[in-house]
Amino acid sequence: MSSIKSMRFLKPGCTFVIAEAGVNHNGNVNLAEKLVFAAAEAGADAVKFQTFKAEQVTTKHSPTAAYQKKNVGEDNQWKLLRPLELAESAYPNLIKACKKAQIMFMSTPHGHIDSAKLLKPMVSVWKVGSGDLTNLPFLKYLGQTKKPIILSTGMATIAETKEAVKTIEQTGNKKITILHCTTNYPCPPEEANVSAILDLKKNFPRYPIGYSDHTLGIEAALIAVGYGATVIEKHFTLDRSMPGPDQQNSLEPAELKKMVEKIRLVELLRGSGKKKPFKSELIIAQMARKAVIALTDITKGNKFTSKNLTIKRPAKGGLPPKLYWKIIGKTATRDIPADAQLKKTDFK
Structure with a gap:
C-alpha cells in the first residue's frame, strides 16, 4: 500500500x-x-x-x-x-x-x-x-x-x-x-x-x-x-x-x-461534526451580531428604559444584548446620543 x-x-x-x-x-x-x-x-x-x-x-x-x-x-x-x-x-x-x-x-x-x-x-x-x-x-x-x-x-x-x-x-x-x-x-x-x-x-x-x-x-x-x-x-x-x-x-x-x-x-x-464557529464567522459576527444601542438621546441622570434603548448592529465595540435587562432601570452616567452604542461605564 x-x-x-x-x-x-x-x-x-x-x-x-x-x-x-x-x-x-x-x-x-x-x-x-x-x-x-x-x-x-x-x-x-x-x-x-x-x-x-x-x-x-x-x-x-x-x-x-x-x-x-x-x-x-x-x-x-x-x-x-x-x-x-x-x-x-x-x-x-x-x-x-x-x-x-x-x-x-x-x-x-x-x-x-x-x-x-x-x-x-x-x-x-x-x-x-x-x-x-x-x-x-x-x-x-x-x-x-x-x-x-x-x-x-x-x-x-x-x-x-x-x-x-x-x-x-x-x-x-x-x-x-x-x-x-x-x-x-x-x-x-x-x-x-x-x-x-x-x-x-x-x-x-x-x-x-x-x-x-x-x-x-x-x-x-x-x-x-x-x-x-x-x-x-x-x-x-x-x-x-x-x-x-x-x-x-x-x-x-x-x-x-x-x-x-x-x-x-x-x-x-x-466537516468535523463538532458545532463551533469558524474564524471567518467570528470576524463576520462583529458586524452581523447586535449590541445595546440608544434608541433616543439620553441625558445624563436619566434612567434607561425600553423606550430609550434598542438592540442593533454592529456588535463590535458594544455590549451584548444579554445585558439589556441588566441595564434597564440603571442611571446614565453621561449624555448618550441616539444610535450610539452603550459602554460599560455608561450606567450605574
Missing part, C-alpha cells in the same frame, strides 16, 4: 473510493488495463477486479440471476462466468499498469481459497463480496492472512454479519471494514436504504463502515459519504453499451470522475 492514493485507506475524514471494474473487461486483459487507467484518471483510489474459476464458483447447472439473464440472455451461471475469467498471466500486467497509474490494485477472490492464494502476494487489502459473507471457512482463511478485510453485507442480516465478523476476529484479525450493500442490479431507490449505515455503526462501533453502491447514478454514494462512509465501491465500465452482465449498471469514466469529485466536496461539506 505504497501509493499516495492508497494512504487514504482508513485515514480519518477520507473516503476510500474503489472503482469496481469487476468483469467489465469481458476476459480481455487489454480492456482490463484500459479500465485501470480510466479509474486512475477519474481519481479513484483503487481499481478492483474479480478473481475466479467458474467451476470453483458455481455448479454447471446453477441458473443466472434475473438481471444477468436480462442483460446477456444467458440462463446458466457457469456458461456466463467462463468467458469472464482473467487468465493468471494477466495479473502481472494489471499490477504493472496500476503502479504506472498510481492506483491501488484490488481483486475479489470469489469464494475459493485457490483464488485467494493466487492473489495473496498481489493485494494489500481483501475485498469480500456479499455472496461470501456466509462462507465462514473462506473468511477464516482470509482472516488468517492478517491483511485488512473489506466485507460487503448485501442480502445479510445483522446477526449474519456479526457471525462473519466474529469468524474473522477469531483469527486475531481486527482489521475489518464493513460495507452496507443491497444485492440487486440495478438497486431501485426504495431498496438502497443508505441510512442502514447508521445501523451498522451502532452494531459495529469499533469498525469503519462504508457502502457498496449498486444504484444507478451517484446520489446514493454521496448520501453515504454524508453519513460518514469510509469506503465507497462503485461499478464502472468504459462503455455501457458493451456486452456483459454488469455493463448496463455501471458508471462510465466521466460519471465516475464526477462521483469522485462530488465525494471530495461532500467530505468538506460534512
Whole structure:
C-alpha cells in the first residue's frame, strides 16, 4: 500500500473510493488495463477486479440471476462466468499498469481459497463480496492472512454479519471494514436504504463502515459519504453499451470522475461534526451580531428604559444584548446620543 492514493485507506475524514471494474473487461486483459487507467484518471483510489474459476464458483447447472439473464440472455451461471475469467498471466500486467497509474490494485477472490492464494502476494487489502459473507471457512482463511478485510453485507442480516465478523476476529484479525450493500442490479431507490449505515455503526462501533453502491447514478454514494462512509465501491465500465452482465449498471469514466469529485466536496461539506464557529464567522459576527444601542438621546441622570434603548448592529465595540435587562432601570452616567452604542461605564 505504497501509493499516495492508497494512504487514504482508513485515514480519518477520507473516503476510500474503489472503482469496481469487476468483469467489465469481458476476459480481455487489454480492456482490463484500459479500465485501470480510466479509474486512475477519474481519481479513484483503487481499481478492483474479480478473481475466479467458474467451476470453483458455481455448479454447471446453477441458473443466472434475473438481471444477468436480462442483460446477456444467458440462463446458466457457469456458461456466463467462463468467458469472464482473467487468465493468471494477466495479473502481472494489471499490477504493472496500476503502479504506472498510481492506483491501488484490488481483486475479489470469489469464494475459493485457490483464488485467494493466487492473489495473496498481489493485494494489500481483501475485498469480500456479499455472496461470501456466509462462507465462514473462506473468511477464516482470509482472516488468517492478517491483511485488512473489506466485507460487503448485501442480502445479510445483522446477526449474519456479526457471525462473519466474529469468524474473522477469531483469527486475531481486527482489521475489518464493513460495507452496507443491497444485492440487486440495478438497486431501485426504495431498496438502497443508505441510512442502514447508521445501523451498522451502532452494531459495529469499533469498525469503519462504508457502502457498496449498486444504484444507478451517484446520489446514493454521496448520501453515504454524508453519513460518514469510509469506503465507497462503485461499478464502472468504459462503455455501457458493451456486452456483459454488469455493463448496463455501471458508471462510465466521466460519471465516475464526477462521483469522485462530488465525494471530495461532500467530505468538506460534512466537516468535523463538532458545532463551533469558524474564524471567518467570528470576524463576520462583529458586524452581523447586535449590541445595546440608544434608541433616543439620553441625558445624563436619566434612567434607561425600553423606550430609550434598542438592540442593533454592529456588535463590535458594544455590549451584548444579554445585558439589556441588566441595564434597564440603571442611571446614565453621561449624555448618550441616539444610535450610539452603550459602554460599560455608561450606567450605574
